[in-house]
Amino acid sequence: MIGLLYFVLAVLVSPFKSKMRLEAENAALRHQLIILRRRLPGRIQFANSDRWFFVRLYRWFPSILQVLTIIRPETLVRWHRAGFRRYWRWKSRSLGGRPPIAVGLRALIRQMSVENPLWGAPRLHSELLKLGFEVAQSSVAKYMVRRRAPSHQGWRIFLRNHAPDIAAMDLFVVPTVGFDLLYAFVIVRLDRRNLVWVNVTRNPTAEWVARQITEAFPWDEAPGYMIRDRDCIYGTIVTRRLRAMGIRDKPTAPASPWQNGFAERLIGSIRRECLDHIIVFGETHLRQILRSYARYYNDIRTHRSLDKDAPVSRPVHRTGSIKSLPILGGLHHHYARV
Incomplete structure (x- = not known):
């Protein structure tokens, strides 16, 4: 009886519906009849094409919910x-990253x-920039050879506001x-970190330091200004x-x-990058090593x-082919195009 009532109401309302909606x-x-005629065992199985059909039809005509x-x-x-x-996940997908x-x-x-x-x-990144390669530092870190060496804390530069003089x-x-002790003397300018002077002696005196300056x-x-520590070697002769x-x-x-951070940082670089890997035989040998490192450091x-x-x-x-030039016996290398 209720079904017959629904049918009568549908017949009465149908003239007022649009043809496309019908x-x-x-x-x-x-399509529901097609799915039921498949007669697959168990529950009704829907293919992706079935789901796509009903979804597209629902987007155009939401009224089909009444006949499902x-x-x-x-x-x-x-x-x-x-x-x-899924559509917006596909539309927002990455179209590519770095080359x-x-x-x-x-x-x-x-x-x-x-x-x-x-x-x-x-x-390494700075050397590649000098060779004309446009590459990110993170990419350089990615393709570097991994080592199991302990990380060393870098030196902080506490003196920030400085002048070129x-x-x-x-x-x-x-x-x-x-096991003899040699004394190395260095002077560095703060504006461009130039290693201005380096020399070696066995017996440092105030007269020798004054002559080096x-x-x-x-x-x-x-x-205009010279920063130094309060070592007793800097006597009256040096100040005069x-x-x-x-x-x-x-x-x-x-x-x-830390108040002489630039000089301390330079000495740390000399030790870590040069002297910690070389056995010094004498004063002349050390002077040659330090002067060779000074050329590498500055240039x-x-x-x-x-x-x-x-x-x-x-x-x-x-432009040009890349040549690798050893420095300090191969401890460092200079890369240049020729």
Whole structure:
């Protein structure tokens, strides 16, 4: 009786429905019959094409929910939402990332990493920039050779506000193969980190230090300020020489090596990158090593604080074959295009 009542109501309402809406409902009814005629054992199985058909029909004519009998209306809505999510996941997919790194460049990064075990990703990246390769530092770190070496904390530079006319000097001790002690003296300018002067002696005196300062700076190129520690070697002779050259003496506070951070950082680099890997035979040998390292430090070695440039600015070469030139017997290498 209730079914007959629904049929009568449908007949009465049908003239007021649009033709397209009636066609959609008829298509939904026909497709349900097709699915039921498959007669597969168990529950009714829906193929993806069936789901796609009902979802598309539902998007155009939501009224087909009234004629669905083999599935619940909420099931069709769930299919529609799942399809919407998959569509936008496909539309928002990544269309590509960074361009791939060339095989030759990967091999060059590994070669430089193997030949220079003391270099990290920033140093390798700066060398590649000087060779004309446009590559990210993260890519360099990715293709470097992995080592199981403990990480070392870098030196902090506490003196930030400096002027181009400031220099710093310091002494450090180097043992020889015979356990004798040699004293190396360095002077560095703070603006471009130039290693201005380096020399070696067995018996440092105030007269010797004063003579080194005179030889390091011509009278018209002397800095305005000189930072030093309070070692007793810097006696009256040294302070008078500085005053005569127009240099203002700036000793650090007692037991405060961080106030002479640039010189301490330079000495640390000399030890880590050179002296810690070489056995010194004597004064002449040490002087040759330090002067060779000074040339490498000023002309070739890149600095992060100088925007990955050398103290003596290096031009960028983009053409020519790459040559690897050993420095300090192969402890470091210089890469250049020829």
